[in-house]
Amino acid sequence: MATTAFAQLDPPSRMLLGPGPSTPHPRVLAALAAPTLGHLDPQFLEYMDDIQRLLREAFRTQNALTFAVSGTGSAGMEACLVNVLERGERVLVGENGVFGGRIAEIAERLGCDVTRVHAPFGEALDLDRMRDAIRETKPKLVAVVHAETSTGVLQSIPEISEAARSVGALTLVDCVTSLGGVPVELDAWQVDLAYSGTQKCLSCPPGLAPVTFSERAVAALRARKSKVSSWYLDASLLLNYWGGERAYHHTAPINMLYALREALLVLREEGFDAAFARHRACHESLMAGLMAMGLGSPVAPRDRMPQLNAISIPAGADDLAVRKALLRDYGIEIGGGLGALKGRIWRVGLMGHGASRSNVSAFLSALEEVLVRAGVAVERGRAAHAAASVWPYDK
């Protein structure tokens, strides 16, 4: 019986401008609380079909094997790797941030022979170095991160997938932070495997990982000599549930799947191009405001993604103290740096439903106040006007 008191659940409303989760769309939160159905209920199976079709639209692919892994984005990463890789096989990973490093780490745990092509955190991968390494190592799989959440760098994909295909390799792309925020064109780019997460530009809470496997990837899965080491993530078993047979594998996370379906509908109703333009406008507005304040980003303009913005921490500012003040006094969450960029950058996410002009404006204002209060030298009173001046929809 109760001997310790537990507070009633009452999470404060935050403006989630970190690297994810982003603030879910209200329709998505409402969908989460809809009545739970059984995982073999005919109505639920229809929703699963919808989710597969909507994910194909979002990923811009015809891949039959497109579904949501019952885990967060990193489970999607592991699901892609564990299904197509076997012990001793060669993998080439482009590593210019934490998530490229994670791909390499997982492939190594699977007993693969992993080659890493490094670029400094905050820079895109060098395409010539990637091409050379692909030709030299002739790997089974080439893996890169489309939108590196740890640095804010957007990576061009087609050059890499083309080089991979020229040596018969599969291409795997991490789309966790890109899907819904910037164009993702898996079929046009000839990408074989991709995974994403629900908690970034899809405006949905964390908990699911959309994944997709091309026919070439499915062929690699079918040609395996050994069983997939993970039963939970074995796509050949999941295929029997998400495909035509509806064979029970594990109990699907019903309510999270409602939320993902609703999130994809919200995105579709806005229109993908409109959503990309909104993310772009918020980013440009944010950067104009930051520059007017005297702040900048360590990422070169051509490598920046709109949905996750790296800001160089200015001289005299205490990383953690500023973030704590933003959260405590303004309810605004932003992220710190990871790995090599820890203590050097802040990460500001303008993702999905959170990519709004009002959020940009509120953040710039709060940041200026916090920095001024802490005695950090910034240009005062200019950010708001600068941010507004580049907002495209007023023109």
Next chain:
Amino acid sequence: MATTAFAQLDPPSRMLLGPGPSTPHPRVLAALAAPTLGHLDPQFLEYMDDIQRLLREAFRTQNALTFAVSGTGSAGMEACLVNVLERGERVLVGENGVFGGRIAEIAERLGCDVTRVHAPFGEALDLDRMRDAIRETKPKLVAVVHAETSTGVLQSIPEISEAARSVGALTLVDCVTSLGGVPVELDAWQVDLAYSGTQKCLSCPPGLAPVTFSERAVAALRARKSKVSSWYLDASLLLNYWGGERAYHHTAPINMLYALREALLVLREEGFDAAFARHRACHESLMAGLMAMGLGSPVAPRDRMPQLNAISIPAGADDLAVRKALLRDYGIEIGGGLGALKGRIWRVGLMGHGASRSNVSAFLSALEEVLVRAGVAVERGRAAHAAASVWPYDK
């Protein structure tokens, strides 16, 4: 842009009396839709602490390493196995249903030398045979299922864990369907590893797997020679997030964790003993009604669990047609048999919030009507009275 129509999300209200998911408690669904926090937000970290404390109460353990895996029950199963087992190690699995078989399958995929002690589906494991096999094989791990969801059989645990400990083996217990429905006493039973799911007797949607590791299990994890093959499920990394350091591992499924916390609070407020008594009363009432109708269970009375009831399909009844009629005409979901019991039993879950007198009554009435309509020979008009006559709270 939209070229295909998608219906508005509007799942019908079902009475979920299958093997899970059960119908979530309304407070749990409301918690799911609470505002999303960041996974490092101080308020969210407090909720995580609460969840760990509440899970320790539910599992009746002092284990420090007690948390929720970001996946469904089968991810919890895989998490326990993958963390303590290494290639070539010996594992003994008691297999008297689908889920024991799944444990063995996962251990085999990890490269372990697996011995299975079989009992027929619908019977408990023979304790003497288990003891003999443990002494003979001297495995690193002995694994059994406490409440076999595929058969409705409840397994006695202490004799098995005692035998395991006598040869230095760890004991792993599947508590997916038992936790919250019948007494679970991990520390008293000297169980080293256990996992559960949210979607059975905890009255929460599917999506998380509570797990707990004893000090002996943690010692086995620390003594590993090889890295855990799954990065996502590596408890030594997860420990850094759920433990004191709060190091980022993966983005936790925030809203599902709200729901689990609320579900554990609901259970705690009712009281564990009261919840167990309610499950027991519903089970006895159901069985009295079924017997009055002329139906029975293939499971011996002493082996039955209250929360998942196997019913022998009567002669002349069409398994699938009956289940479809229950769903279509009454909105009641029950389960079919799995594996060796497919087509031979129905599985009726009375779990968590779904274990109510009104659900028992509604199900008995609907089943009788469906069977009579299908021309199956059953005793008419007796079930409701029989079910009511054993209801303990009226006496």
